[in-house]
Amino acid sequence: KMDCCCDRELYKNDLIKLNLIDAPVIYERIVCVCVCVCVCVCADLLPASCGEEMTRGFLQELVDILLGFICKSNQRSSKVLDFHHPHQLKEGLEGFSLDLPDQPETLEQLLVDCRDTLKYGVSTGHPRFFNQLSSGLDVIGVAGEWLTSTANTNMFTYEVSPVFLLIEEVLLKKMRSIVGWADDEGDGLFCPGGTISNLYSILLARYHFYPEVKTRGMGALPRLAMFTSEHSHYSVKKSAAVLGIGTENVVVVKCDERGKIIPAALETSIATAKEKGLVPFYVNATAGTTVYGAFDPLNAIADICHSHTLWMHVDAAWGGGLLMSDRHRMKLQGIERACSVTWNPHKMMGVPLQCSAILVKKRGLLQECNKLGAQYLFQTDKPYDVSYDTGDKSIQCGRHVDVFKLWLMWKAKGSDGFGSQVNKCLENAEYLYDQLQKRTEFELVFKNKPEHSNVCFWYIPPSLRSLPPGSDRDRRLHQVAPRIKGRMMEKGSVLIGYQPLGTKVNFFRCVFSNPATQQEDIDFLLDEMCKLGADL
Amino acid sequence: KMDCCCDRELYKNDLIKLNLIDAPVIYERIVCVCVCVCVCVCADLLPASCGEEMTRGFLQELVDILLGFICKSNQRSSKVLDFHHPHQLKEGLEGFSLDLPDQPETLEQLLVDCRDTLKYGVSTGHPRFFNQLSSGLDVIGVAGEWLTSTANTNMFTYEVSPVFLLIEEVLLKKMRSIVGWADDEGDGLFCPGGTISNLYSILLARYHFYPEVKTRGMGALPRLAMFTSEHSHYSVKKSAAVLGIGTENVVVVKCDERGKIIPAALETSIATAKEKGLVPFYVNATAGTTVYGAFDPLNAIADICHSHTLWMHVDAAWGGGLLMSDRHRMKLQGIERACSVTWNPHKMMGVPLQCSAILVKKRGLLQECNKLGAQYLFQTDKPYDVSYDTGDKSIQCGRHVDVFKLWLMWKAKGSDGFGSQVNKCLENAEYLYDQLQKRTEFELVFKNKPEHSNVCFWYIPPSLRSLPPGSDRDRRLHQVAPRIKGRMMEKGSVLIGYQPLGTKVNFFRCVFSNPATQQEDIDFLLDEMCKLGADL
Known part of the structure; x- marks a missing residue:
């Protein structure tokens, strides 16, 4: 000893x-x-007596690793990802073991594991990561998350989350006013992602028209029908499956070439459903579709919903951010007529994952629809105003604190800052669109100027450039995007998504939501595609 | 200039x-x-050119604040909370403003806001916070969350979350093996909280028996019935409402005095439901009820489920942690016979919020039940094994990374370390139980030794000690807990929950899940109650 x-x-x-x-x-x-x-092992950290110094030391070393990652993510010369196949990572690259031990490992080893986890991951904050609607790494947002996890509490009651619940109230109120609802209107919640927010909207619509569904179930209801466009997010169908409505009762309405729902087609679909004996109750309009970034004509849809007494939901998960920009918010004209709105600040506003809100116009509906009044949590004889215990409004019992990072970013940027950030992303999209029009190696999926920051295009390799349109060219073009993407992943220089859509074979979808991205990154993307695809 | x-x-x-x-x-x-x-404003941080130094400086200052909070949370002399009413916080205490500005605030001001947010919040990691099933502040877990938020990615595809998806796989496999399932059995997901995990179990059970529900909805099904105990978590009923089954089709089964479901009552309930023309399909058994911490007799329930061909779910959100302890895991005997299990490491294992898993015995069911095959996300022509793209298994599209902190804690403690931690919490419960038996100021809600770390009791103020049992005493006793709790909150010295249950008037429920809690904290709690309640 x-x-x-x-x-x-x-x-x-x-x-x-x-x-x-x-x-x-x-x-x-x-x-x-x-x-x-x-x-040193974790038992030496707090709450161990005298664990304070060790705790500071350990967290400081971790922070150095994280800061290194943040800085590297912002260096254009660094890789976007260091790709390895699942079996390679599972075999334990350079000693990086995923296994769960029976005995403690040292703090030193944990720091190595942290470093490796970041090393083999993907830098979603890299200015050349174009793969997802959520990208970027906002330092203030990250700071907000660090605080949130340190505070380690739950959104169900005011007694354990006084500040966060008030912050949620302030944010929801602000977002509703930006949507255009009156001060005394509305309610809302932050949810674990846009799909759950959309699910809430259908749940609320169903309860609004048929409150007996809560106790008696769908068996007591007529056969319901809901409507959404062919370009809308799959969460609408998924929610219909979950809620017991059934996917075949989700009527998929045709869009125009640009990806916007055709109001006349919606009218026809509603009439057809009624003829079949179905009872329409809900229309989902999309403000910013996933692939094309299209905005459905909200006022026309609102007129239809009004005349048929249907619940109008606007899925603005992706497009909601544009409400922050004076230049672009008119693309969502009519959103104020919606009964509910999904808006994900973790997408266009660059807030770290997750941060998604469901806004509801009818006050009290969330509470009525979801409350069960569990007495161990929601006592009515508490020593404060229990209307701040929001836990019975939500499907979830415990609810993660997703609001603080958004609030802190709002303080840091101001509403105006969010607006500039959105404008910048849309300027990037316009720049890309202009470049694609100029360069002969590329072809746009549709000719119109982008409304959102999505730009969809094909890279046409030299061997295909002289081929006439037709199934042979399509078959070969379909393979181009996956192959270029595969090479990109191996090289790690840039990351962008692709998909087929309807009759259109695999094409690239570039999206901008990271204000770190500059025109040079867009030039790099196009040049890199030409390099990687030259021999295809 | x-x-x-x-x-x-x-x-x-x-x-x-x-x-x-x-x-x-x-x-x-x-x-x-x-x-x-x-x-300095946030525009000076990364990605601003030369923003590196400013970013380091800002995050370093934040970390100092967070470290201060962590250390303070571990000091017994510090307050558990600094209570203010909603209107007080909204009025802007000492300049703390919740308002969202149009223009940026300075970085300096943001740091002040961070400090204030923590100051007016609740220290859920304080050794004297007994208010919730989730408590404690595990430094390694916090470190894991800091890394997670810095990595800022999404669980839907391997291409953006290679390491985290593999970590999820490793964790789920380990947890299934601890439950007792064979190596080639099972599947699972980490979900945003135990309610959503329980909801998954019902969704899967329904799909398992009636796969047509996905497309055709509940209208195509007979009237289903599900069973759960009167002491079970309200999420079972809530999920039935959400899924379109209806709360009145949730049959609430009687419990014994200790809070355990009575198997014979379950048999009778099933028979009665069948007589009424309902079709039973699902039984929820609870391993660790919310208030009493009771364990349902899992083997007896499994026998009943087997004989009626019902889906057996075990809600071990709270009790699952006991599986880590050789001393206590026999309390969950029979869990291996379940079709699905909810297990929240964010409760008894002390992982920061949120961390909840749904484990499913039947492999492939999650995928079949939930998949919609959105091609923009789940392309099948990717350059890697796409079975690692788990996004189509889940209800959510984007899914938060909840696995890394658990994995890092497992590395830090080893399975054995989790076991010791659980043992320690249960020793605390026994100590409290012993003290309550010794002290005349208190009365136990039920006489048996606690099975989990829940201990339920009344504080009997001097004025009530000589009163005979009866409605007058009950009425007065009912007001004692809320009043003591109110005083506790004002004083901020300790925090504990209370509730009524069935015919029992408001009583305190103490729970232990924070390994920082020592016997001295338990003594303090009881002494403090006596002090605060002496004049009642």
Whole structure:
């Protein structure tokens, strides 16, 4: 037994573990310089008595790793990803083991694991990551998340989340006013993602028209029908499956070439459903479709919903951010007529994942629809105004704090800052659109100027450029995007998504939501595609 | 225009903003010492060119605040909460404003806001916070969350979350093996909380028996019935409402005095439902009820489910942690016979919020039940094994990364470490139970030794001690817990929950899931109650 410089008592066992027991000569030096780091385990951290220093040291080292990652994510010369196949990572690359041990590992080893986790991951904040609607790495947002996880609490009651619940109230109120609802109208919640927000909207619509569904179930209701466009997000159908409505009762309405729902087709679909004996109750309009970034004509849809007494939901998960921009918010004209709105600040506003809101015009409906009044949590004899206990409004019991990062970013940028950020992303999209029109190696999927930051296009490799349109060219073109994407992933220089859509074979979809992206990154993307696809 | 020490150019406007333009004498000093901090805004952080140093500085200051909070949370002398009513916080205490500005605030101000947010919040990691099933502040878990939010990615596809998806796979496999399922059995997902996990179980059970529900909805099905105990979590009923089954088709089965479901009552309930023409399909058994911490007799329930061909779900959100302890895991005997299990590591295992898993025995069911095959996300022509794209298994599209913190904690503690932690929490419960039996100021809600870490009891104030049992005493006793709790919140010394249950008037429920809690904290709790309640 001997003492080490950090006041830890060392036992023979520790030294054996470190293979030091047979090296008496280097004992002293190692004990003083290394062992106090090497054999530290999590039991030495807080709440251990005297664990404060060790806690500070450990978290400081972690923060250095994280700061390194943040800085690297912002360097154009660094890779967007360092791709490995699942089997490679599972085999334990350079000692990176995913296995769960029975015995503790050292704090040192944990830091190595943290470094490796980031190394083999993807830099979604890299200015050349165009793969997802959510991208970028907002430092203030990250700071907000660090605080949130340190506060480690839950959104169900005011007694455990006073500040976060008030922050949610302030944010929801602001977002509703930006949507255009009156001050005394509306309610809302932050949800774990846009799909759950959309699910809430259908749940609420169903309850609004048929409150008996809560107790008696769908069996007591007529056969309902809901409507959404062929370009809308799949969460509408998925929610219909979950809610027991059934996917075949989701009528998919035709869009125009640009991806916008055709109001006349919606009218026809509603009439047809009624003829079949179905009872229409809900229309989902999309403000910013996933692939094309199209905005449905909200006022025309609102007129139809009004005349048929249908619930109008606007899925503005992706397009909602444009409401922050004076230049672009007119693309969502009519959103104020919706009964509910999904808006994900984690997309166009660059807030870290997740941050999604469901806004509801009819106050009290969320509570009525979802409350069960569990008395162990929602006592009515508490010593404060229990209307702030929002837990019974939600489907979830415990609800993660997703609001603080958005609030902190709002403080940091102001509404105006969010507006500029959105404008910049849309300018990038216009720049890409202009470049694609100029360059002969590319072809746009549709000719119109982008409304959102989505730009859809094909790269046409030299071997296909002279082929006439037709199934042979289509078949070959279909394989181009996956192959270029595969090469991109191997190289790690840039990341962009592709997909087929309807009769259109695989094409690239570029989206901009990271304000770090500059025109040089767009030029790089196009040049890189030409390089990687030259021999296809 | 002049230069400042941090290489920022300062303009007249900056100085006017700071009210410095009319104080030329102090110009130089202030410019060098203060202004470079005061006028920094988030636009100076990364991705701004040269933003690296500012980013490091800002995050470093934030980390100092967070470390201060972590250390303070572990000091017994610090308050558990600094209570203010909603209207007080909204009025802006000491300049703490919740309002969302149009223009940016300074980084300095943001740090003040962060400090205030923590100050007016609740220290859920304080050793004297007994209010919720989730408590404690595991430093490794917090570190895991900091990394997760910095990585800022999404669980839907391997291409954006290679490491986290593999970590999820490893964790789910381990958890299934701990439940007792064979190596080639099972599937699972991490979900946003135990309610959603329970909802998944019902969704899967319904699909398992009636796959047509996905397309045709509940209208195509007979009237289903599900069974759960009167002590079970309200999420079972809530899910029935959401899924379109209806709460009145959830049959609530009687429990014994200890809160365990009575198997014979379950048999009778099933028979009665069948007589009424309902079709039973699902039984929820609870391993660790919310209030009493009771474990339903899983083997007896499994026998009943087997004989009636019902889906057996075990809601082990709270009790699952006991599987980590050799001493206590026998309380969940029979769990291996379940079709699905909810297990929340964010409760008994002390993982930061949120971390909840739904485990499913039948492989492939999650995918079949939930898949919609959106091609923009789940292309089948990707350059890697797309079975790792788990996004189509889930209801959600984007899914938050909840796995890394658990994985890192597992590395840090080992399975054995989790076991010791659970043992310690249950020892605390036994200690409290012993103290309550010894002390005349308290009365246990039920006499048996706690099976989990829940201990339920009344504090009997002096004025009630001589009263005979009966409605007068009950009425007065019912008001004791809320009043003591109110005083506790005002004082901020300790926090514990209370509720009525069935015919039992308001009683305290103490739960232990924070390994930081020591016997001295339990003594403190009881003494504090006596102090605060002496005059009631």
